[in-house]
Amino acid sequence: MSTAQLLSNILLCLSLIFQCSFAVSPFGKIVPRFPSALIHPEMAAMGPMRPGYFTQVLDHFGFRPEGYQTFQQRYLINSTFWGGPWRNAPILWFAQNTGFMFEMAPCFNALLVFIEHRFYGKSIPFGGNKEVASSNSSTLGYLSSTQALADYATQITDLKKNWTAEDSPVVVFGGSYGGILFIENAAMPAAWFRLKYPHIAIGALSSSSPVLNFDNISSPYSFNDIITRGFRSESKNCCKVIKRSWNSMDAGYLQGWLQTALVYTAMTDYPTPSNFLSPLPAYPVKRMCKAIDDPSKEDDDFAKLYATASIYYNYSGGVSCFDLMDNSDSRGLGRRGWKYNYNHNYTCTSDSIVIPSPTWIPIAFGGHDIRRTLRRFGSNIIFFNGLRDPWSGGGVLKSISKSIVAIVAKKVTFNRRKLSMMGAHHADLLYSTNEDPKWLQDVRKKEIKIISSWISRYYRDLAKSSSQFRFSNS
Known part of the structure:
Protein backbone atom coordinates (compact mmCIF):
# COMPACT_ATOMS: atom_id res chain seq x y z
CA MET A 1 0.00 0.00 0.00
CA SER A 2 1.41 3.39 -0.99
CA THR A 3 1.77 6.28 1.42
CA ALA A 4 -0.83 8.24 -0.55
CA GLN A 5 -3.25 5.34 -0.24
CA LEU A 6 -2.57 4.93 3.44
CA LEU A 7 -3.19 8.56 4.21
CA SER A 8 -6.33 8.79 2.08
CA ASN A 9 -9.04 9.70 4.58
CA ILE A 10 -12.11 11.72 5.47
CA LEU A 11 -11.71 15.20 6.88
CA LEU A 12 -14.78 16.47 8.63
CA CYS A 13 -15.48 19.95 10.00
CA LEU A 14 -18.29 21.06 12.23
CA SER A 15 -20.25 24.09 11.05
CA LEU A 16 -19.75 26.99 13.40
CA ILE A 17 -20.86 30.58 13.71
CA PHE A 18 -18.72 33.21 15.33
CA GLN A 19 -19.41 33.88 18.97
CA CYS A 20 -20.60 37.40 19.58
CA SER A 21 -21.37 37.66 23.29
CA PHE A 22 -19.07 37.87 26.28
CA ALA A 23 -19.33 36.91 29.92
CA VAL A 24 -17.37 39.97 30.93
CA SER A 25 -17.58 42.69 28.33
CA PRO A 26 -14.05 43.77 27.34
CA PHE A 27 -13.09 47.45 27.47
CA GLY A 28 -16.35 48.37 29.15
CA LYS A 29 -19.85 47.18 29.94
CA ILE A 30 -21.34 47.34 26.46
CA VAL A 31 -21.71 44.02 24.65
CA PRO A 32 -20.28 44.26 21.10
CA ARG A 33 -22.73 44.50 18.26
CA PHE A 34 -23.84 41.40 16.42
CA PRO A 35 -21.06 40.88 13.84
CA SER A 36 -22.27 41.42 10.30
CA ALA A 37 -19.31 40.03 8.40
CA LEU A 38 -19.60 36.35 9.24
CA ILE A 39 -18.63 33.46 7.03
CA HIS A 40 -21.37 31.35 5.54
CA PRO A 41 -20.89 27.92 3.97
CA GLU A 42 -21.49 29.31 0.50
CA MET A 43 -18.44 31.52 0.96
CA ALA A 44 -16.10 28.55 1.32
CA ALA A 45 -13.67 28.61 -1.59
CA MET A 46 -11.02 26.35 -3.10
CA GLY A 47 -12.69 23.74 -5.22
CA PRO A 48 -16.34 22.97 -6.00
CA MET A 49 -18.56 22.63 -2.95
CA ARG A 50 -21.68 20.63 -3.72
CA PRO A 51 -24.63 21.53 -1.46
CA GLY A 52 -27.03 18.96 -0.12
CA TYR A 53 -29.71 18.49 2.53
CA PHE A 54 -30.07 15.77 5.13
CA THR A 55 -33.40 14.96 6.77
CA GLN A 56 -32.61 15.46 10.45
CA VAL A 57 -34.80 14.61 13.43
CA LEU A 58 -35.70 17.52 15.70
CA ASP A 59 -35.12 15.77 19.04
CA HIS A 60 -32.59 12.95 19.33
CA PHE A 61 -33.29 12.20 22.98
CA GLY A 62 -36.96 12.85 23.77
CA PHE A 63 -40.08 10.78 23.26
CA ARG A 64 -42.69 13.48 22.88
CA PRO A 65 -44.50 13.42 19.52
CA GLU A 66 -43.43 16.97 18.59
CA GLY A 67 -39.81 15.85 18.82
CA TYR A 68 -40.32 13.41 15.97
CA GLN A 69 -40.55 16.28 13.51
CA THR A 70 -37.77 16.56 10.96
CA PHE A 71 -36.02 19.45 9.24
CA GLN A 72 -33.62 19.82 6.35
CA GLN A 73 -30.04 20.28 7.51
CA ARG A 74 -27.70 21.74 4.93
CA TYR A 75 -24.23 20.41 4.22
CA LEU A 76 -21.53 21.08 1.65
CA ILE A 77 -19.26 18.40 0.26
CA ASN A 78 -16.08 18.47 -1.81
CA SER A 79 -14.96 15.21 -3.41
CA THR A 80 -12.26 16.73 -5.63
CA PHE A 81 -9.50 14.96 -3.73
CA TRP A 82 -11.49 11.95 -2.52
CA GLY A 83 -9.56 8.73 -3.05
CA GLY A 84 -12.59 6.54 -2.54
CA PRO A 85 -13.35 3.92 0.10
CA TRP A 86 -11.05 1.39 -1.56
CA ARG A 87 -8.05 3.69 -1.34
CA ASN A 88 -8.21 4.14 2.41
CA ALA A 89 -9.45 7.70 2.00
CA PRO A 90 -10.37 9.72 5.13
CA ILE A 91 -13.25 12.10 5.69
CA LEU A 92 -12.43 15.57 6.96
CA TRP A 93 -15.38 17.33 8.55
CA PHE A 94 -14.79 21.04 8.55
CA ALA A 95 -16.05 24.49 9.56
CA GLN A 96 -15.89 27.88 7.85
CA ASN A 97 -12.69 29.79 7.38
CA THR A 98 -10.80 26.53 7.35
CA GLY A 99 -8.62 26.87 4.28
CA PHE A 100 -6.06 24.68 6.02
CA MET A 101 -8.36 21.68 5.41
CA PHE A 102 -8.57 22.38 1.69
CA GLU A 103 -4.79 22.51 1.53
CA MET A 104 -4.52 19.32 3.54
CA ALA A 105 -7.09 17.31 1.56
CA PRO A 106 -4.86 16.43 -1.45
CA CYS A 107 -2.22 15.00 0.90
CA PHE A 108 -4.77 12.64 2.43
CA ASN A 109 -6.98 11.99 -0.64
CA ALA A 110 -9.71 13.24 1.64
CA LEU A 111 -13.40 13.93 1.31
CA LEU A 112 -14.33 17.34 2.74
CA VAL A 113 -17.68 17.83 4.42
CA PHE A 114 -19.24 20.93 5.96
CA ILE A 115 -22.34 20.52 8.15
CA GLU A 116 -24.39 23.55 9.11
CA HIS A 117 -25.45 23.91 12.72
CA ARG A 118 -29.17 23.56 13.43
CA PHE A 119 -31.13 26.84 13.71
CA TYR A 120 -28.57 28.72 11.56
CA GLY A 121 -28.32 29.57 7.88
CA LYS A 122 -30.73 27.37 5.96
CA SER A 123 -30.89 24.58 8.56
CA ILE A 124 -34.00 25.93 10.28
CA PRO A 125 -36.51 23.57 11.94
CA PHE A 126 -40.27 24.20 12.01
CA GLY A 127 -40.67 24.38 8.26
CA GLY A 128 -37.70 26.67 7.78
CA ASN A 129 -39.56 29.55 9.44
CA LYS A 130 -37.01 31.56 11.43
CA GLU A 131 -39.66 33.56 13.25
CA VAL A 132 -41.36 30.40 14.51
CA ALA A 133 -38.08 28.64 15.28
CA SER A 134 -36.87 31.52 17.49
CA SER A 135 -40.23 32.56 18.90
CA ASN A 136 -40.00 31.13 22.42
CA SER A 137 -38.13 28.77 24.72
CA SER A 138 -40.26 25.81 23.61
CA THR A 139 -38.93 25.99 20.07
CA LEU A 140 -35.46 27.26 20.98
CA GLY A 141 -35.17 24.44 23.49
CA TYR A 142 -34.09 22.23 20.59
CA LEU A 143 -31.11 24.50 19.99
CA SER A 144 -28.33 23.05 22.12
CA SER A 145 -24.81 21.70 21.82
CA THR A 146 -26.05 18.24 22.80
CA GLN A 147 -28.58 18.12 19.96
CA ALA A 148 -26.01 19.57 17.53
CA LEU A 149 -23.45 16.90 18.38
CA ALA A 150 -26.09 14.23 17.81
CA ASP A 151 -26.92 15.85 14.45
CA TYR A 152 -23.32 15.47 13.37
CA ALA A 153 -23.08 11.88 14.60
CA THR A 154 -26.24 10.93 12.72
CA GLN A 155 -25.27 12.64 9.50
CA ILE A 156 -21.68 11.37 9.50
CA THR A 157 -22.88 7.80 9.97
CA ASP A 158 -25.38 8.15 7.13
CA LEU A 159 -22.83 9.79 4.82
CA LYS A 160 -20.27 7.02 5.34
CA LYS A 161 -22.92 4.43 4.53
CA ASN A 162 -24.05 6.21 1.36
CA TRP A 163 -20.46 6.64 0.17
CA THR A 164 -19.62 3.00 1.00
CA ALA A 165 -16.99 4.43 3.30
CA GLU A 166 -17.76 2.63 6.56
CA ASP A 167 -14.06 1.86 7.05
CA SER A 168 -12.87 5.38 6.25
CA PRO A 169 -11.66 7.30 9.31
CA VAL A 170 -13.19 10.64 10.24
CA VAL A 171 -11.23 13.60 11.60
CA VAL A 172 -13.21 16.58 12.87
CA PHE A 173 -12.05 20.19 12.83
CA GLY A 174 -13.43 23.24 14.55
CA GLY A 175 -12.44 26.76 15.46
CA SER A 176 -13.68 28.53 18.58
CA TYR A 177 -17.16 27.19 19.47
CA GLY A 178 -16.65 25.01 16.39
CA GLY A 179 -13.51 23.84 18.03
CA ILE A 180 -15.73 22.93 20.82
CA LEU A 181 -18.73 22.18 18.64
CA PHE A 182 -20.30 24.29 15.97
CA ILE A 183 -20.26 27.99 16.38
CA GLU A 184 -17.22 30.08 16.13
CA ASN A 185 -16.60 30.11 19.67
CA ALA A 186 -17.28 27.38 17.82
CA ALA A 187 -13.96 24.96 18.28
CA MET A 188 -15.28 23.42 21.39
CA PRO A 189 -17.66 21.12 19.47
CA ALA A 190 -14.82 19.32 17.70
CA ALA A 191 -13.25 18.44 21.05
CA TRP A 192 -16.63 17.63 22.57
CA PHE A 193 -17.52 15.47 19.58
CA ARG A 194 -14.37 13.40 20.00
CA LEU A 195 -15.19 12.95 23.70
CA LYS A 196 -18.84 12.01 23.16
CA TYR A 197 -18.53 10.02 19.92
CA PRO A 198 -15.01 8.47 19.88
CA HIS A 199 -16.30 5.55 17.81
CA ILE A 200 -17.26 7.93 14.98
CA ALA A 201 -14.28 10.31 14.83
CA ILE A 202 -10.71 9.08 15.28
CA GLY A 203 -9.48 12.54 16.26
CA ALA A 204 -10.19 16.26 16.50
CA LEU A 205 -8.34 19.48 15.82
CA SER A 206 -9.83 22.03 18.19
CA SER A 207 -8.49 25.49 17.43
CA SER A 208 -8.94 28.44 19.81
CA SER A 209 -11.63 26.63 21.76
CA PRO A 210 -12.31 28.03 25.26
CA VAL A 211 -13.21 24.68 26.81
CA LEU A 212 -12.18 26.00 30.25
CA ASN A 213 -14.44 29.08 30.08
CA PHE A 214 -17.08 27.54 32.34
CA ASP A 215 -17.81 27.21 36.03
CA ASN A 216 -15.07 29.73 36.90
CA ILE A 217 -12.38 27.27 35.80
CA SER A 218 -10.53 30.15 34.17
CA SER A 219 -10.51 33.80 35.18
CA PRO A 220 -13.58 35.74 33.99
CA TYR A 221 -11.25 38.67 33.34
CA SER A 222 -8.79 36.82 31.09
CA PHE A 223 -10.55 37.89 27.88
CA ASN A 224 -10.28 41.58 28.79
CA ASP A 225 -6.76 41.24 30.11
CA ILE A 226 -5.46 39.67 26.90
CA ILE A 227 -7.03 42.37 24.73
CA THR A 228 -5.54 45.07 26.95
CA ARG A 229 -2.15 43.37 26.87
CA GLY A 230 -2.26 43.20 23.08
CA PHE A 231 -2.92 46.91 22.62
CA ARG A 232 -0.47 47.87 25.36
CA SER A 233 2.27 45.79 23.72
CA GLU A 234 2.00 48.04 20.67
CA SER A 235 1.75 51.34 22.53
CA LYS A 236 1.15 52.28 26.15
CA ASN A 237 -0.33 55.58 25.02
CA CYS A 238 -2.70 53.72 22.70
CA CYS A 239 -4.05 51.73 25.62
CA LYS A 240 -4.42 54.85 27.78
CA VAL A 241 -6.40 56.71 25.11
CA ILE A 242 -8.80 53.79 24.69
CA LYS A 243 -9.25 53.43 28.44
CA ARG A 244 -10.10 57.07 29.08
CA SER A 245 -12.39 57.25 26.04
CA TRP A 246 -15.24 55.34 27.72
CA ASN A 247 -15.95 58.16 30.13
CA SER A 248 -16.28 60.65 27.27
CA MET A 249 -18.93 58.60 25.45
CA ASP A 250 -22.40 58.86 26.95
CA ALA A 251 -24.18 56.97 24.17
CA GLY A 252 -24.27 53.21 24.67
CA TYR A 253 -24.51 52.49 20.96
CA LEU A 254 -21.35 54.54 20.34
CA GLN A 255 -19.48 52.54 22.97
CA GLY A 256 -20.76 49.32 21.45
CA TRP A 257 -19.71 50.43 17.97
CA LEU A 258 -16.17 51.19 19.11
CA GLN A 259 -15.91 48.15 21.34
CA THR A 260 -16.92 45.83 18.52
CA ALA A 261 -14.07 47.19 16.39
CA LEU A 262 -11.52 46.81 19.18
CA VAL A 263 -12.59 43.34 20.31
CA TYR A 264 -12.87 41.75 16.89
CA THR A 265 -9.65 43.34 15.69
CA ALA A 266 -7.86 41.93 18.74
CA MET A 267 -9.25 38.50 17.91
CA THR A 268 -8.22 38.68 14.24
CA ASP A 269 -4.81 40.25 14.73
CA TYR A 270 -3.30 38.02 12.04
CA PRO A 271 0.24 38.44 10.65
CA THR A 272 -1.12 38.68 7.10
CA PRO A 273 -4.05 40.56 5.51
CA SER A 274 -7.37 38.84 6.22
CA ASN A 275 -11.08 39.00 5.53
CA PHE A 276 -12.56 36.90 8.31
CA LEU A 277 -14.89 39.26 10.16
CA SER A 278 -13.93 42.32 8.15
CA PRO A 279 -11.21 43.21 5.60
CA LEU A 280 -8.12 43.99 7.65
CA PRO A 281 -4.42 44.61 7.05
CA ALA A 282 -1.67 42.51 8.56
CA TYR A 283 -1.20 43.15 12.29
CA PRO A 284 -4.30 45.39 12.53
CA VAL A 285 -3.84 46.12 16.25
CA LYS A 286 -0.51 47.73 15.41
CA ARG A 287 -2.26 49.80 12.72
CA MET A 288 -4.93 50.91 15.19
CA CYS A 289 -2.36 52.05 17.69
CA LYS A 290 -0.49 53.96 15.00
CA ALA A 291 -3.74 55.79 14.23
CA ILE A 292 -4.12 56.71 17.89
CA ASP A 293 -0.50 57.81 18.21
CA ASP A 294 -0.69 59.94 15.04
CA PRO A 295 0.78 63.32 16.11
CA SER A 296 -1.37 65.19 13.57
CA LYS A 297 -4.45 64.47 15.70
CA GLU A 298 -2.82 66.02 18.78
CA ASP A 299 -5.22 65.75 21.74
CA ASP A 300 -8.39 65.02 19.79
CA ASP A 301 -9.33 61.62 21.25
CA PHE A 302 -12.50 61.40 19.18
CA ALA A 303 -10.57 61.85 15.92
CA LYS A 304 -8.07 59.23 17.05
CA LEU A 305 -10.76 56.69 17.94
CA TYR A 306 -12.69 57.38 14.74
CA ALA A 307 -9.55 56.65 12.72
CA THR A 308 -9.00 53.54 14.81
CA ALA A 309 -12.51 52.16 14.30
CA SER A 310 -12.31 52.95 10.59
CA ILE A 311 -9.54 50.38 10.24
CA TYR A 312 -12.02 47.69 11.24
CA TYR A 313 -15.17 49.06 9.60
CA ASN A 314 -13.72 50.68 6.50
CA TYR A 315 -10.21 49.47 5.73
CA SER A 316 -11.26 48.86 2.12
CA GLY A 317 -12.42 52.50 1.89
CA GLY A 318 -15.87 51.72 0.51
CA VAL A 319 -17.96 53.20 3.34
CA SER A 320 -18.74 56.92 3.36
CA CYS A 321 -20.99 56.97 6.43
CA PHE A 322 -21.30 54.67 9.47
CA ASP A 323 -24.65 53.69 10.94
CA LEU A 324 -23.72 53.43 14.61
CA MET A 325 -27.08 51.93 15.54
CA ASP A 326 -27.01 49.18 12.92
CA ASN A 327 -27.05 45.96 14.92
CA SER A 328 -28.62 43.88 12.19
CA ASP A 329 -28.08 40.24 11.36
CA SER A 330 -27.11 40.90 7.75
CA ARG A 331 -26.10 37.32 7.03
CA GLY A 332 -29.24 35.67 8.39
CA LEU A 333 -27.39 33.91 11.19
CA GLY A 334 -30.20 34.14 13.66
CA ARG A 335 -29.34 36.74 16.26
CA ARG A 336 -31.93 35.59 18.76
CA GLY A 337 -31.09 31.94 18.25
CA TRP A 338 -27.42 32.53 18.91
CA LYS A 339 -28.20 34.65 21.95
CA TYR A 340 -30.37 31.88 23.36
CA ASN A 341 -27.81 29.20 22.55
CA TYR A 342 -24.98 31.15 24.14
CA ASN A 343 -26.86 32.38 27.19
CA HIS A 344 -28.55 29.08 27.98
CA ASN A 345 -25.62 26.76 27.36
CA TYR A 346 -22.66 28.91 28.24
CA THR A 347 -22.82 32.28 29.99
CA CYS A 348 -26.12 33.93 30.76
CA THR A 349 -26.20 37.68 30.26
CA SER A 350 -29.77 38.92 29.96
CA ASP A 351 -32.62 37.56 27.88
CA SER A 352 -36.20 37.21 28.98
CA ILE A 353 -36.69 33.89 27.20
CA VAL A 354 -33.66 32.19 28.75
CA ILE A 355 -33.65 30.01 31.83
CA PRO A 356 -29.90 29.67 32.39
CA SER A 357 -28.26 26.31 32.90
CA PRO A 358 -24.74 27.33 33.90
CA THR A 359 -23.82 23.92 35.32
CA TRP A 360 -24.81 21.82 32.32
CA ILE A 361 -21.60 22.13 30.30
CA PRO A 362 -19.35 21.20 33.26
CA ILE A 363 -21.63 18.23 34.02
CA ALA A 364 -21.71 17.05 30.41
CA PHE A 365 -18.06 17.55 29.50
CA GLY A 366 -16.17 17.99 32.74
CA GLY A 367 -15.80 20.97 35.05
CA HIS A 368 -12.85 21.75 37.27
CA ASP A 369 -11.63 18.20 36.71
CA ILE A 370 -11.80 18.48 32.91
CA ARG A 371 -8.07 17.86 32.54
CA ARG A 372 -8.36 14.64 34.53
CA THR A 373 -11.44 13.71 32.51
CA LEU A 374 -9.56 14.24 29.25
CA ARG A 375 -6.56 12.29 30.53
CA ARG A 376 -8.65 9.31 31.64
CA PHE A 377 -11.26 9.16 28.90
CA GLY A 378 -10.00 11.24 25.97
CA SER A 379 -7.44 10.81 23.22
CA ASN A 380 -6.42 12.14 19.81
CA ILE A 381 -7.25 15.81 20.33
CA ILE A 382 -5.11 18.77 19.27
CA PHE A 383 -5.75 22.05 21.07
CA PHE A 384 -4.23 25.06 19.32
CA ASN A 385 -4.13 28.47 20.97
CA GLY A 386 -2.46 31.72 20.06
CA LEU A 387 -1.69 33.77 23.14
CA ARG A 388 -2.72 36.96 21.35
CA ASP A 389 -6.24 35.57 21.04
CA PRO A 390 -8.52 36.81 23.87
CA TRP A 391 -10.14 33.37 24.03
CA SER A 392 -6.84 31.67 24.86
CA GLY A 393 -7.48 32.48 28.53
CA GLY A 394 -10.02 29.66 28.52
CA GLY A 395 -8.01 27.33 26.31
CA VAL A 396 -5.93 24.24 26.99
CA LEU A 397 -2.36 25.55 27.01
CA LYS A 398 -0.51 22.47 28.28
CA SER A 399 -0.55 18.96 26.83
CA ILE A 400 -2.66 16.62 28.94
CA SER A 401 -1.31 13.31 27.66
CA LYS A 402 0.71 11.93 24.76
CA SER A 403 -2.39 11.95 22.56
CA ILE A 404 -4.07 15.13 23.86
CA VAL A 405 -1.63 17.74 22.68
CA ALA A 406 -1.61 21.48 23.26
CA ILE A 407 0.10 23.59 20.60
CA VAL A 408 0.67 27.20 21.66
CA ALA A 409 2.03 29.98 19.47
CA LYS A 410 5.44 30.99 20.75
CA LYS A 411 6.76 34.29 21.96
CA VAL A 412 8.83 36.15 19.41
CA THR A 413 11.59 38.62 20.26
CA PHE A 414 11.61 41.94 18.43
CA ASN A 415 14.67 44.22 18.38
CA ARG A 416 16.34 41.90 20.92
CA ARG A 417 14.30 43.41 23.71
CA LYS A 418 10.56 43.37 23.21
CA LEU A 419 8.56 40.18 23.64
CA SER A 420 5.21 39.84 21.93
CA MET A 421 2.67 37.05 22.26
CA MET A 422 1.81 35.63 18.84
CA GLY A 423 -1.20 33.86 17.37
CA ALA A 424 -4.70 35.25 16.85
CA HIS A 425 -8.04 33.44 16.75
CA HIS A 426 -7.66 30.01 15.04
CA ALA A 427 -4.86 31.38 12.87
CA ASP A 428 -3.78 27.83 12.09
CA LEU A 429 -7.03 27.07 10.22
CA LEU A 430 -6.77 29.94 7.74
CA TYR A 431 -5.37 29.57 4.24
CA SER A 432 -1.59 29.66 4.21
CA THR A 433 0.23 32.48 2.44
CA ASN A 434 3.81 33.14 1.40
CA GLU A 435 3.97 35.78 4.14
CA ASP A 436 3.08 33.40 6.99
CA VAL A 443 2.28 24.83 13.86
CA ARG A 444 0.60 23.51 10.72
CA LYS A 445 3.41 21.04 10.04
CA LYS A 446 3.06 19.67 13.55
CA GLU A 447 -0.72 19.37 13.22
CA ILE A 448 -0.40 17.48 9.92
CA LYS A 449 2.18 15.15 11.43
CA ILE A 450 -0.08 14.33 14.37
CA ILE A 451 -3.16 13.80 12.19
CA SER A 452 -1.11 11.57 9.87
CA SER A 453 -0.14 9.43 12.84
CA TRP A 454 -3.81 9.02 13.83
CA ILE A 455 -4.75 7.89 10.34
CA SER A 456 -1.78 5.54 9.99
CA ARG A 457 -2.54 3.95 13.34
CA TYR A 458 -6.20 3.57 12.40
CA TYR A 459 -5.36 1.64 9.23
CA ARG A 460 -2.82 -0.55 11.03
CA ASP A 461 -5.47 -1.48 13.58
CA LEU A 462 -8.04 -2.02 10.82
CA ALA A 463 -5.70 -4.33 8.90
CA LYS A 464 -4.90 -6.25 12.06
CA SER A 465 -8.55 -6.74 12.99
CA SER A 466 -9.42 -7.78 9.42
CA SER A 467 -6.61 -10.31 9.43
CA GLN A 468 -7.75 -11.76 12.75
CA PHE A 469 -11.33 -11.97 11.47
CA ARG A 470 -10.24 -13.87 8.35
CA PHE A 471 -8.11 -16.22 10.44
CA SER A 472 -10.93 -16.98 12.87
CA ASN A 473 -13.25 -17.80 9.97
CA SER A 474 -10.78 -19.91 7.99
Missing part, protein backbone atom coordinates in the same frame (compact mmCIF):
# COMPACT_ATOMS: atom_id res chain seq x y z
CA PRO A 437 5.66 33.63 9.80
CA LYS A 438 7.77 30.57 10.59
CA TRP A 439 5.97 29.86 13.87
CA LEU A 440 2.66 29.49 12.00
CA GLN A 441 4.22 27.25 9.36
CA ASP A 442 5.67 25.08 12.13
